[in-house]
Amino acid sequence: MRTYRHHIAGTETTIHAVETQEDGQEAVQWLKRHNPRSLALDTETSGLNIYSPDHQLRTVQFGTGNTAWVIPVERGPYFQALARGVVLKAPELVIHNAAYDLLVLDRHGIAPLEELAPKVVDTKILAHLCDSRQDYEGGVGISLKPLAAHYVDPTAPDTQAGLKSAFRVYGLTEQTGWSGIPYEDETYQRYAGLDVLITFRLLPKLNVEIHRLAIPDRLVEFEHRLMAICARMQRTGMRLDVEYTRGLLDRLERDAEHHARRAARYGVQNVNSTSQVASALTGMGEMLTEVTASGSLRVDKAVLLDLADLDDQWNPRASRRPNPLADAVLHAKRASRWRTSYALAMLEGRDANDRVHPSINTLGARTARASVSGPPLQQLPSRDWTIRRAIVAEPGRTYFSVDQSSVELVVLAALSQESRMCEAIRQGRNLHDFTAKLMFGEGFTKEQRNLAKVAGLGTSYQGGPQALARQTGLPVSVMRDTLNRYARAYPGIKRWAGAMQRHALANGCEVRTPSGRRLVLDRDKTFRVVAYLCQSTARDTMGQALIDLEAKGLTDYLNLWIHDEVLGTAPEAEAADIAAEVAETVRMSLFGVPIDAEADVYGRTWAGGYGLPDEWQVPDAQGV
DNA sequence: ACTTTCTCGTGG
DNA sequence: CATCCCACGAGAAAGT
Numbered sequence A: 001m002r003t004y005r006h007h008i009a010g011t012e013t014t015i016h017a018v019e020t021q022e023d024g025q026e027a028v029q030w031l032k033r034h035n036p037r038s039l040a041l042d043t044e045t046s047g048l049n050i051y052s053p054d055h056q057l058r059t060v061q062f063g064t065g066n067t068a069w070v071i072p073v074e075r076g077p078y079f080q081a082l083a084r085g086v087v088l089k090a091p092e093l094v095i096h097n098a099a100y101d102l103l104v105l106d107r108h109g110i111a112p113l114e115e116l117a118p119k120v121v122d123t124k125i126l127a128h129l130c131d132s133r134q135d136y137e138g139g140v141g142i143s144l145k146p147l148a149a150h151y152v153d154p155t156a157p158d159t160q161a162g163l164k165s166a167f168r169v170y171g172l173t174e175q176t177g178w179s180g181i182p183y184e185d186e187t188y189q190r191y192a193g194l195d196v197l198i199t200f201r202l203l204p205k206l207n208v209e210i211h212r213l214a215i216p217d218r219l220v221e222f223e224h225r226l227m228a229i230c231a232r233m234q235r236t237g238m239r240l241d242v243e244y245t246r247g248l249l250d251r252l253e254r255d256a257e258h259h260a261r262r263a264a265r266y267g268v269q270n271v272n273s274t275s276q277v278a279s280a281l282t283g284m285g286e287m288l289t290e291v292t293a294s295g296s297l298r299v300d301k302a303v304l305l306d307l308a309d310l311d312d313q314w315n316p317r318a319s320r321r322p323n324p325l326a327d328a329v330l331h332a333k334r335a336s337r338w339r340t341s342y343a344l345a346m347l348e349g350r351d352a353n354d355r356v357h358p359s360i361n362t363l364g365a366r367t368a369r370a371s372v373s374g375p376p377l378q379q380l381p382s383r384d385w386t387i388r389r390a391i392v393a394e395p396g397r398t399y400f401s402v403d404q405s406s407v408e409l410v411v412l413a414a415l416s417q418e419s420r421m422c423e424a425i426r427q428g429r430n431l432h433d434f435t436a437k438l439m440f441g442e443g444f445t446k447e448q449r450n451l452a453k454v455a456g457l458g459t460s461y462q463g464g465p466q467a468l469a470r471q472t473g474l475p476v477s478v479m480r481d482t483l484n485r486y487a488r489a490y491p492g493i494k495r496w497a498g499a500m501q502r503h504a505l506a507n508g509c510e511v512r513t514p515s516g517r518r519l520v521l522d523r524d525k526t527f528r529v530v531a532y533l534c535q536s537t538a539r540d541t542m543g544q545a546l547i548d549l550e551a552k553g554l555t556d557y558l559n560l561w562i563h564d565e566v567l568g569t570a571p572e573a574e575a576a577d578i579a580a581e582v583a584e585t586v587r588m589s590l591f592g593v594p595i596d597a598e599a600d601v602y603g604r605t606w607a608g609g610y611g612l613p614d615e616w617q618v619p620d621a622q623g624v
Numbered sequence B: 001a002c003t004t005t006c007t008c009g010t011g012g
Numbered sequence C: 001c002a003t004c005c006c007a008c009g010a011g012a013a014a015g016t
Helices: A021-034 A077-089 A098-107 A113-119 A123-130 A144-152 A159-169 A174-180 A186-212 A217-236 A242-264 A274-283 A301-307 A324-349 A407-416 A419-426 A431-440 A446-460 A465-472 A476-489 A491-506 A523-551 A575-586
Strands: A002-008 A011-017 A038-045 A057-063 A067-071 A092-095 A120-122 A238-240 A359-361 A371-373 A397-404 A510-512 A518-520 A558-562 A565-571 A588-590 A593-595 A597-603
Touching: A002 A186, A011 A021, A011 A186, A021 A067, A021 A077, A038 A098, A038 A186, A057 A077, A057 A098, A057 A186, A067 A077, A067 A186, A077 A113, A092 A098, A092 A113, A092 A186, A098 A113, A098 A120, A098 A217, A098 A359, A113 A120, A113 A217, A120 A123, A120 A217, A123 A144, A123 A186, A123 A217, A144 A159, A144 A186, A159 A174, A159 A186, A217 A359, A217 A523, A217 A558, A242 A324, A274 A324, A301 A324, A371 A558, A397 A523, A397 A575, A407 A419, A407 A446, A407 A491, A407 A523, A407 A588, A407 A593, A419 A431, A419 A491, A419 A593, A431 A446, A431 A476, A446 A465, A446 A476, A446 A523, A465 A476, A476 A491, A491 A510, A491 A523, A510 A523, A518 A523, A523 A558, A523 A565, A523 A575, A523 A588, A565 A575, A575 A597
Parallel strands: A011 A067, A038 A092, A092 A120
Antiparallel strands: A002 A011, A038 A057, A057 A067, A359 A371, A397 A565, A397 A597, A510 A518, A558 A565, A588 A593
16 A cells, blocks of 8 residues: 655645555545544546546545545456445545536446435535636636635645646656556555545535525535436437438538638638638738737628628628628638537547437536536537437437526516516516517517517627627617617616616625525626626526426436526427426426426427428437 | 637537 | 626637
């Protein structure tokens, strides 16, 4: 056994790296002797994609604030059984970012997620509830390193960074190091143990902070349940139609090459080079007026669509002579991006059974909105069915979706208690129609209805005429008029927004959401209070729905959480009923304002909800 | 050669 | 006085 000493916050700690079965017995004896009520837990693995076919669990570490034990689970059944005994018997497990380690232990047969989740305290959740800002946003941060530096010991080493330099000694990179570094390496063993010691010591500090800030216990409980529910969704994953996705990859590649050749005729060798595109366009006589934050000429989609004479749906506008280079760059970039970010990412991320397991970070954003990565399935193109067609249901099953209706606007109404808006929603009126009538009178046009919609979302984000004009492609004067009309239609919103901003300033730039969540504002951006409160509260309503769905046994049908939407699969015969039941559970009332939800049954593929043509339907033989 | 920053595009 | 919010991730360019 290798034993290391390490000073943390002025006290000496011990890290034991178990190497033999006799060492393992010492760990067991230590547990019997100390019988700790609570154990911190961590794992080291071969990589972050838990479900990739070659993923391996290397070590399981546990311990208290003074003693850590590193178990080399990769060394066989004895050590696996040892780890299993420890995690199953511990009354409480303290883990930083528990969803990851719980799924690792579950995937590698150490202990089921369902068994461990109820006794987990996740320090990442506690940290987010204390201060949801990242370190680079002016907060403490959410990952272990900045939290350790702030709460435990400013001199605590960055274990991730330290390991990366250890990798180099073996000629390994950041990609290969996690699987390739030998267990015997001192840095590896030390750092594995150190994270346990730090996590254990972090817990009481965060608990003091939770109490000091009066974060409600029920919110802590709520987030832990949500974490476990989403970890189950990650474990379930979603099935990939590999044959279709390979074909898609080829089509996108050909498409990208074709348009890249078009661009090359105008001297652009690399369509992704903004400077090349900008200088070629300038050389063609185009006047580029917009600049980026650092002063270079902006050649983003909005600029290029304008030059290519296309509207934001890529339809011809007939307002000028289309620039062929702008058109080629738009098409080439889109095809190559869709190829790598979506088609390739899904193919490379799949498991041995052709399923992808996107990771759901339940507290991904500063507002507590969830984020999804690996692959980023929250962000698949939605105006076009081609990417979503890659995701298919198991044979005999069908995709369904339930989404909240205009939830951010409904939340805006509920929080501001804007009387006309609340009343319209209570009466079940179509909110955009109702708003358009208030803004433009009885005979409003389709365009004016769209303006009402844009103004609503713009207002909840606190957007100005410039920003909305850029987003819609309409003149600034039109957007100014639109926002004025919206403000007159709903005077209660501006009143509430002003009050919230003053309230935040008087309270050290922080506000609380109805769930008791603390949101900290940047001093020079207090106007964001409206967006934060709406976004965060909307998120919490869906979070509550997920917990209610869990109580009804319905989360087993769910695959993904996409902000105001949940996506699931169910046997064909029951899908409509299950989707309706999910929708009924998602419906709720917020301060007397109803949040409605709508259920949709998509069919054999996710693309069923996005205009999938018949000829691309999943054949019946698929996967049988 | 490696890391960080910038720019861009996708979603809600 | 007026302000577009929150993410993930690819690829180029700048920095070390």
